[in-house]
Amino acid sequence: MRVLKYFFKWFWSLFRRKNEIDYLFVDDVPDHYANHIVYIVGEGHSWLLSMRCPCGCRRIIKLNTLKDAKPCWKYYIEANKITIQPSVWGVDGCRSHFIIRKGSVKWVDGAGV
Structure with a gap:
């Protein structure tokens, strides 16, 4: 059943608008990433958010969610939409700076596309 759910999320991601983000709970870090999907990694308790x-640019971003380690991000799911806090600011590669709020990417200071 999980494989089927993963497939439909991946298939749907092909047709989503570029600034829309969906999420998927997984037990381990995925081998392959779909665009516009935040993977919430962990068995029982999440410890990582991972996405392109x-x-x-296709770079993989991994965000720690463990409260005892720094830096640490939090995520919320409301009305089936994900919000991630604080903002994500790449220090290498494309150097994108963005916020994911209610399932949409909000670019900070004109960063990104």
Whole structure:
């Protein structure tokens, strides 16, 4: 059943608008990433958010969610939409700076596409 759910999320991601982000709970870090999907990694308790950069550069972004380690991000799911806090600011590669709020990418200071 999980494989089927993963397939439909991946298939749907092919037709989504570029600034829309969806999420998927997984037990381990995925081998292959779909665009516009935040993978919430962990068995029982999440410890990592992982995704491709929404600018299109295909870089993999991994965000720690463990409260005892720094830096640490939080995520919320409301009305089936994900919000991630604080913002994500790449220090290498494309150097995108963005916020994911209610399932949409909000670019900071004109960063990204």
